[in-house]
């Protein structure tokens with residue numbers, strides 16, 4: 001299985017505050033985000049089409065700007 005990673009333009013790391021260091025990682029059906037500056041990982045899928053069934057309550061809205069990938073390629 002190949003893990004694909006792409007940077008999210010304008011995204012800010014919720015841990016270290018670095019800009020343009022957040023990557024979207026995709027491995028098969030799983031998606032997560034990580035920060036190349038501090039190693040932060042978010043196990044939370046950023047896609048809004050998956051309704052959070054047991055989302056953690058401490059997520060800060062607006063901390064990470066999520067831009068949908070350009071799937072048409």
Ligand SMILES: [Zn+2]
Nearest residue numbers: 013016035038
């Ligand atoms: Zn970071």
